[in-house]
Amino acid sequence: MSEVLRTILILLLAGVALTTLAMFVSWWLEPARRLRRALRRVLHGVPECEALDIADGRAAGLDFEGESLAVLWRTGSTGLVYGFHEIEGAELIVDGKVLARARRGEPRRLLDEFGPNAERVTLRLVFTDHRFPEFELELFGPRSLLSDVGEGVRLGRRWLSHIEAVLKRPRPHPVPELNLKAEDAPRRGDDDDADG
Helix, strand or coil, X not given: CHHHHHHHHHHHHHHHHHHHHHHHHHHHCCHHHHHHHHHHHHHCCCCCEEEEECCCCEEEEEECCCXXXXXXXXXXXXXXXXXXXXXXXXXXXXXXXXXEEEEXXXXXXXXXXXXXXXXXXXXXXXXXXCCCCEEEEEEECCCCCCXXXXXXXXXXXXXXXXXXXXXXXXXXXXXXCCCCCCCCCCCCCHHHHHHC
């Protein structure tokens, strides 16, 4: 009888261990958690502002100290990191209409009104990158983390404020590199020989 009890106890412990392991793996691989880990990895720290689009596996994060903005897709397995000087602007889109905008060289277009029954709130980030000029995140939608459209609009406004502050900073001008090589000692010219 003790052998049967021992076998049942071993099976129960194995079941509990497998259940615990499955719960941990599920928790670890949760899309929001994966995107946040990927943002921290590419920005080398916790972003000061982040936006997650769980439905499409996309995320964006701002790092003010490192002056960079990371955009990720494919649940964080692919992405790009842009310097602040590469940001061209951002737009807040509610149900397919651009309701607010902050663009370099243009006055900010403020959000006037939005319908409380809106179904989608999207943030479009625009860059000076010719290969990937824009990146869209759904802030609020059928499968978003946010509970209502108002939260999505508030998050979008906060992003526009951050982007506008970044755009007001002067762009750094590239400094040409001097590539002088001192392999040979300088020679005296003809004028120097005449004087000497």
